[in-house]
Amino acid sequence: MPLKYAYHPGNVAHSSATEVAQTMEPAAKSLGIELVPLLGATSCGAGIIRQASRRLQLTLNARTFAMAEEMSLDIITPCAATAGNLYEDLHTLKSNPNLLGEINDVLERTCGRRFNGDTNVHHLLHVIVDEIGLEKLESAVLNPFDLDTAGFYGPNIQQEGACGNDDVHDPTYLEQVIDAIGGRPVSWESRTQSVGVPGLFSEEPTVLRQAAAVLSEAKHEGAKIIVSACNLSHTVLDVYQGKASQATGLATNIPVIHLTEMLAFALGHHNDRLAQLRTRVAVIGD
């Protein structure tokens, strides 16, 4: 019996992180997850729209929840920022019936929809560990990911209620997944740190220091590659590597890929990309 979810790819999987969308689908198929696209879903707001108006972000996400509810499905996403933001808003709506009633009034007027609280949000990582099981993952591996790998969670999914049965402050799910697919998980402290994505455009000096601290610690602890559970952090940790190094003087060169890429490669998809990655791991670094 395949697991079936309404699929929200995250905020930038359609543009600057296309590799996430390209690898999520084959990885999910190999793991027996049926993805039903949430074609009308908007951006989760990334915690940015709510800076202008909390109610606006809540209403947009309530519309997304209502669509998933109409499909009688829970939502799955590979993006930690999306999972975290959707979870926060879902929790707010479910725990405040008066607010939900007001939001539903708006939804009915604007979209003809209602949300009754009958859906949940899951990150791919938690579905793998809590629902599919590491044994099944291990048995499906075709290309062992035999690299020293630092798993990066970011702060958004590491909150009470949003991280499955994992520990909020001292998580191990990514390490368990890395281990299950033949990798060598690296132990490091910065794995739940924010790299300041919401402040990237406005507080760039601080964000560059945050990113540099994360990247350099992963390198210092012996990682050859970082695997991120967040589309946004994944992009920033890669794109701003050079600039972060220039700003801080820290060593930051290290390949950064997304969880879905690692899974797809280990499960036998995109063998050419895995070959490219192995070459990059071999040549990048100090």
Next chain:
Amino acid sequence: MTDSPLLILFGSESGNSEYLAVEAEKQAKSLGLSPSVKGMDEIKIEDLVEVKNVIIYCSTWGEGDMPDNAVDLWEAANGDSPPSLEGCNFAVCALGDTSYEFFCQSGKDWDGWFEKQGATRILDRVDCDVEYEDPAADFTSKTLSIFSSMAGGAPIESQVLEDAPPELESIAEGEFDLGEGLEGLLSSGDRSLHILFGSQSGNSEELAAKYAKKASDFGLDATVHDMDGFDLSSMSSMKRVLIICSTWGEGDMPDNAEELWQEASSDSAPKLDGTFFSVLALGDTSYEFFCESGKDWDRRLEEMGATRLVDRVDCDVDYDAMAEAWSLDTLAAMAAVDGNGTFLEDQVDAIKDHVGGTAAVASGEDGFTVPSLEAEAIQVEISIFRYDPESATTGRDTWVCALPGNISVMGALRALKDTHDGSLTFRDGQDDDPTTAISVNGRLILPGSVSIDSVASQREDSLQLRIEPIPAFDVIRDLVVDLWPLERSRESSEPWMIAATRSGANTSQGVIGIMEPGVADHLHSITDFCSAPLLHSSSDATPHSDDYMGPAVLARMWARMNDPRSSARSISAIKEMIDSPSGIKAETDLASIRRQNASSRIISDALLDARTATLGRDAFNGRHGKHVWWYSWSVKSSGMVNDTVLYRQVLGPLGLFGNLFSGVTARMVLGFTRTGGNMFNGMLGMVAPPAGIGKMPKQFNSSVDNHHEVVAIFNEVDGRF
């Protein structure tokens, strides 16, 4: 009083056991006994054959070794022909240190040896930690009380039946009256009661603590055990056991009971032939498997050989009255189990009558104090960050030791400092001292208020604690950080109240200022955090921003700004500080604050309000405002965020130019360390580069399905975009 020869034997390394033996001798004399104190090196093993009453005080040395003066006697005791000690009564007080793996091992060894040789234990062994004075004095008092009530040197079982003093004899025959006989039952012999709780939401734990307190009125000495970490094998030596257990989900055990239940369900579970028990089950009748966990325990304990003294009671969500009735029946019945493990059923009503008045008082909330929980020692690996300012070197020290799970992190640090490394430096203080904040396994905590087993999950049969100084502050030494920058920042925010002149309300006590309760509650919730340094550290931006005031200072400023008592001039000054570059705009990600705990979620929401207010005052100008405005605008335009719009509108030409030369643009175009994908994302990338080349975001997004709904929501909720 009958003359009763009593040998008080001590095995001592530092003198503590000897001291206790001498004190016991004094008390024994005052009770009319004839005690003699001997060191273990002053007696031969064969001499014990003649001894009828003996108390042993013995410390443990090093890795579970006998103290020096006990080594020879122990070797002789384990020789080829150890003596039979039939007819000898004994009790052991073991001294030790829980920070060592083999806690009280020597005392345990002697306790087991005397039993093996046929002697009769008149009181369960007491294991004392470094703070041994109180438990040891209690042990001495109880032991001597039992010896003094015995005539001659006969074993206690036969004495009760054949040669007992009048009050004990009457107990055996079930004939005692209210008064001395009942008092004797309720105060002599082994009166231990063990209450195990399996709890998911805390209700069972709360009841266990409450009934442990009440048990003292029934002459019972109660100990509360968390099922998590409980040693099941120890239950076979317990005479009285109460189980209070809730049910979770579809008839599941609560998390803290699951492991013990698996153990109890196995074939290797111990026999409980000498154990009396009763079960209080908590549940919810709206679930199919009502009180299933309690029922499981009730059935299994019976299968293990234990005797049910009072029938199980199954409680619904409104459990108070039923649980209270169960506790009165159960505690009275348990109290009627005498020191030999005999249930004197006909005394139950007399006990209820006798203690009814005091029990009713104890069940109330007034004056109620929670007894200390007892937890099994667990293996702990503690790794602590070290910094020596003289040599400017950093590193980590790691210790492996056995500690009770309920010891606080502060207690563990103190134990390490006292016993292993006096140079270990941390801020010591009261449990709620805000300056003691540290980081343990990524959690920011006050170490005096958090136990080690709640701050880390048990992995591979041991706890692993990684202890660090809190981030965002310079380290002075080891775990001590320099808190002065935060104090200076707080001082510069002028946190004092500058009140407006406002009218008050007429009350019987005169005219006084008032505040709406809802407003007062809201303001209080924003500033109700246990430690300003801890909150300051919860932001992942504070360690990387030189000027950022941090969430602790900002939360107080925001509360002051919304305080109806503040003057307009004061509010204006606070607004200016909150809107400044070192104010709320400097926080890069509120998620890092929000995820810490329930209190920080409230504060994170308050800081979000502060940021919304600031952006509104700025009319979405500046990079912060443009970022939020254009992000929202692009979502309204297509339903999806358009990164290209953000880069162009927020960074502007100069920002884009800077990215071109810093490698950001090149990394985007090439995808760099990220793998594969199309070189061109659609036709636009070919005709209007760099949009859509490699990982460069597209110039335009296609719209989501039913995009008109998104536009309608924007127009309805916030028409600014």
